[in-house]
Amino acid sequence: MKPLTFTLRSEPDERLDLSGLTPQKLNGMQPADIARLPIGTSRRPATVGDVFKVEGRDISSIVFSGGSGRFDLVGAEMTAGKIRVEGDVGARAGRRMAGGLLNIEGKAGLQAGSGMRNGRIEIAGDAGDGLGGPMVGEIHGMTGGIVIVGGKAGHRPGEKMRRGIIALLKGCGDYAGLGMTAGTIVAIGRVGLYPGHLMKRGSLLFDRRPAALSPTFIDCGRVEIVFPALFDRYLMEDKILDRPLLGKKPFRFGGDNAVLGTGEIMFARG
Amino acid sequence: MQELIRNGIEIDDTFAEAFGMRATAIIITAPNLKWARQAATTMSGFATSVIGCGCEAAIDIDIPASGTPDGRPGCRVMIFAMGTDELQKQLKTRLGQCVLTSPGSACFSGLEGSASLDLGSSLRYFGDGWQISKKFGGKHYWRVPVMDGEFLCEAKTGLTKEAVGGGNLFLLATDGAKALAAAERAVAAIEKVPGAIMPFPGGIVRSGSKIGGKYKGMMASTNDAYAPTLRGVTKSALGPDINAILEIVIDGETSEAVAAAMRAGLKAVINFGPRRGALRISAGNYGGKLGKFHYHLRDLLP
Numbered sequence: 001m002k003p004l005t006f007t008l009r010s011e012p013d014e015r016l017d018l019s020g021l022t023p024q025k026l027n028g029m030q031p032a033d034i035a036r037l038p039i040g041t042s043r044r045p046a047t048v049g050d051v052f053k054v055e056g057r058d059i060s061s062i063v064f065s066g067g068s069g070r071f072d073l074v075g076a077e078m079t080a081g082k083i084r085v086e087g088d089v090g091a092r093a094g095r096r097m098a099g100g101l102l103n104i105e106g107k108a109g110l111q112a113g114s115g116m117r118n119g120r121i122e123i124a125g126d127a128g129d130g131l132g133g134p135m136v137g138e139i140h141g142m143t144g145g146i147v148i149v150g151g152k153a154g155h156r157p158g159e160k161m162r163r164g165i166i167a168l169l170k171g172c173g174d175y176a177g178l179g180m181t182a183g184t185i186v187a188i189g190r191v192g193l194y195p196g197h198l199m200k201r202g203s204l205l206f207d208r209r210p211a212a213l214s215p216t217f218i219d220c221g222r223v224e225i226v227f228p229a230l231f232d233r234y235l236m237e238d239k240i241l242d243r244p245l246l247g248k249k250p251f252r253f254g255g256d257n258a259v260l261g262t263g264e265i266m267f268a269r270g
Numbered sequence: 271m272q273e274l275i276r277n278g279i280e281i282d283d284t285f286a287e288a289f290g291m292r293a294t295a296i297i298i299t300a301p302n303l304k305w306a307r308q309a310a311t312t313m314s315g316f317a318t319s320v321i322g323c324g325c326e327a328a329i330d331i332d333i334p335a336s337g338t339p340d341g342r343p344g345c346r347v348m349i350f351a352m353g354t355d356e357l358q359k360q361l362k363t364r365l366g367q368c369v370l371t372s373p374g375s376a377c378f379s380g381l382e383g384s385a386s387l388d389l390g391s392s393l394r395y396f397g398d399g400w401q402i403s404k405k406f407g408g409k410h411y412w413r414v415p416v417m418d419g420e421f422l423c424e425a426k427t428g429l430t431k432e433a434v435g436g437g438n439l440f441l442l443a444t445d446g447a448k449a450l451a452a453a454e455r456a457v458a459a460i461e462k463v464p465g466a467i468m469p470f471p472g473g474i475v476r477s478g479s480k481i482g483g484k485y486k487g488m489m490a491s492t493n494d495a496y497a498p499t500l501r502g503v504t505k506s507a508l509g510p511d512i513n514a515i516l517e518i519v520i521d522g523e524t525s526e527a528v529a530a531a532m533r534a535g536l537k538a539v540i541n542f543g544p545r546r547g548a549l550r551i552s553a554g555n556y557g558g559k560l561g562k563f564h565y566h567l568r569d570l571l572p
Contacts, residue, residue: 165406184404201402225420226299226376227404227413230340234407262400 002056004034008066008087012051014042015090018064019073021048023081023100026059041072067106075102078119091128094121097145110154111135113147116164126151129173132166133159142166142183148240155192158185161202167240177204180263186235186245199256199263205231206267207245217255217265224249228266244268274568278544279551281567286438286532286553289561291320291350292357293433293523294387295330295380298369299344303332306344309372313364314347318470321489325351325360326435326521328467330380339378340422346380348467350435350521354385357429362392365423370396370414376422379409381523383428390414390423430523434563437466437520437528439535440478440496440552442512449514450474452539452547456518459538465527466520475517481556493554511549525563532565537572 006021016039020026026034031054040046048054056063060081064071067087075083076095085093088106092114099119104112107125113132127149132142133156141160148167149157155173158166161183168176171189179198186205187195193212196204205228228246235241250266274281298313300306310329317327327349338344349364351357369375370393377389390412394401402413403425410425439456443449457473460466468474483491494500495507496515508515518535522528539548553567 163405182403184406203402203404223419225413226340226342226422227411227420229342230376230411230422231404231406233339233341238407262402264402 001058003061003063003084004054004056004059005063005065006048006052006054008052008064008068009050011068012040012046012070014040014046015070015072016046016051016068017041017073018071019076019095021062022075022078022083023060023062024079026062029059031057067104069107069109072109074104075100075121078102088125093123094119094147097121107151108149113142113145113166115140116142116145116147118145120145121147122150123148124150126170127153127157127168129154129156130159131157131168131172132161132164133157140181146240152189158183161185167235169241177202177263184231186240188241188245196256196263196265198259200260201262203263204265205246205250206265208269209251209267210265213253213265214256214258216258217253218257220252220254220264222249223252223266274571276540276571279540279548281536281571282550282552283566283568284553285555285564285566286436287555287558287560288434288436288438288525288528288563288565290431290563291326291352291433291435291521292354293348293350293381293430293521294357294361294383294427295346295348295523296361296365296369296389296427297333297338297344297346297378297380298372299338299340299342299376299378300372301342301374303343303345305373305375306342307332309369309375310345310347312372313368314349314469315368317349317360317364318475320350320352320435324356325349325364326467326469327360327364328469328473330467331461331464339424340376342376344378348380348465348521348523350433350467350469354387354429358387361387361389361427365389366393366396370416370421370423373418378424379427381428381430383430385429385431386426387429389425389427391425393421393423396421432524433522434525434528435521436561437522437532437563437565438554439518439520439532439539439567440515440554441518441539441548442496442508442515442550442552443548444511444513446514448547449516452542453516453518455538455542455547456535459534460518460520460531463527463531463534465523466531467522468518468520468531470519473518475519478515478517478554481560496552507552517554528563529565529570532567533570533572536567536570540572 035049110128111130153172174192176195232244314327478493479490
């Protein structure tokens with residue numbers, strides 16, 4: 001069966017809320033009903049039919065042919081199935097996602113994977129600030145699942161993260177893992193200021209020594225442990241990386257000792 | 271009994287009687303095979319029989335570095351017990367005392383089972399608050415800081431209720447040296463069978479037993495019918511030419527594994543021949559009262 005495909009007619013005039021276009025929310029709906037769903041956010045909101053040409057019937061596999069920075073909440077709260085966006089998305093893609101695969105072939109805006117609980121988000125381009133983080137007032141950011149960013153991520157990726165994995169393949173901005181409780185952030189390339197600031201537990205795994213490390217992290221020396229090899233193997237088997245990240249004897253810093261101090265920053269090259 | 275002969279060796283037309291058990295398996299890795307096996311043999315020490323040890327355990331197979339989760343050499347250890355609680359208790363204490371303590375070790379689940387048993391999730395408290403939980407690739411690990419680095423241990427391993435204990439072969443020979451030579455051949459062959467272990471010393475038992483005994487509280491006592499020194503004074507199963515008997519006891523992950531192990535053992539002993547090894551092969555059973563698994567030698571012959 002052909003995937004349910006939303007082909008973008010032209011750049012939308014307003015921001016769109018696409019949280020309703022997920023496999024489980026469209027389950028059982030006819031194409032005509034789908035076309036009438038309101039997705040605009042202005043006073044006279046646009047419908048799906050105004051913005052997209054709708055084709056295909058397989059709702060477990062949804063394709064957005066063409067993307068836009070105005071596509072907000074793509075794949076929000078999805079629990080299963082696949083969504084592929086052939087282009088960019090706006091804010092909070094995969095917000096509170098609980099399962100399935102969200103594949104974004106372009107860039108993602110602010111807070112992709114915010115509060116994500118499970119599943120997998122792949123972003124080929126850059127990602128905005130607050131990747132996997134909480135929204136205002138929330139205690140935790142991401143609590144499970146995996147986010148892979150092929151480009152560079154903005155500031156505060158993995159803020160207040162509690163579980164799960166974030167992989168950043170071209171570095172990120174400042175404060176990676178800000179206040180994280182647990183989980184794992186992997187970064188290749190340059191990371192910004194003070195990664196792991198106020199982290200209680202969790203792991204920040206880098207391919208190089210971070211340029212500006214908070215003084216509340218303590219040097220534990222080079223460690224010879226099994227975990228890096230095991231995790232490297234996982235990253236390669238899952239096709240997240242094509243070569244080992246940490247090697248057998250990475251450098252390790254413990255912290256943030258301003259709080260609990262049981263987190264870690266490990267990196268391959270000193 | 272009908273006479274069965276293979277390569278000049280007489281095979282009794284009888285069966286080995288075995289019973290259902292609970293079992294689990296773990297994979298122990300280390301910087302080299304020597305230390306993986308060291309941890310494995312230590313944890314499976316004094317685990318010959320559930321009668322007195324609480325469990326039966328041994329190394330199943332060695333695993334090359336390419337086949338282990340962390341890319342280091344390792345081995346798979348199987349542990350068998352009569353109940354889930356006892357199995358969990360034995361696993362926890364042996365893991366904590368023998369694997370956690372062994373240099374460079376790491377420990378992984380070695381069985382996908384119908385239920386799970388605690389591994390790292392019961393040992394993590396040794397970390398005194400410094401233990402680290404990691405979940406990736408659908409698995410959960412605990413990292414416990416120790417003096418040579420870190421003990422990495424998967425949180426859970428599987429439990430199977432399909433396991434079988436007590437598969438066996440009796441190797442009857444003219445003297446002790448020949449019985450031992452035949453038994454060593456059988457052990458070497460059975461070691462190659464995955465999913466089957468031989469928990470007794472070097473895989474060999476000299477003290478085959480019968481159920482109960484004349485003294486109060488004895489669960490098992492000497493198998494007088496197969497004790498050469500009692501030939502004539504008891505109801506003996508031995509002819510005049512048999513002076514030593516050794517038994518191979520096999521526990522298997524499944525009934526098929528026990529059958530495969532017995533088949534491999536029989537083949538090795540038969541190929542070895544009666545001149546250097548066993549004159550006769552038999553098996554231990556209690557007339558069908560011990561367990562529901564019966565392995566007829568006739569069906570397993572090469």
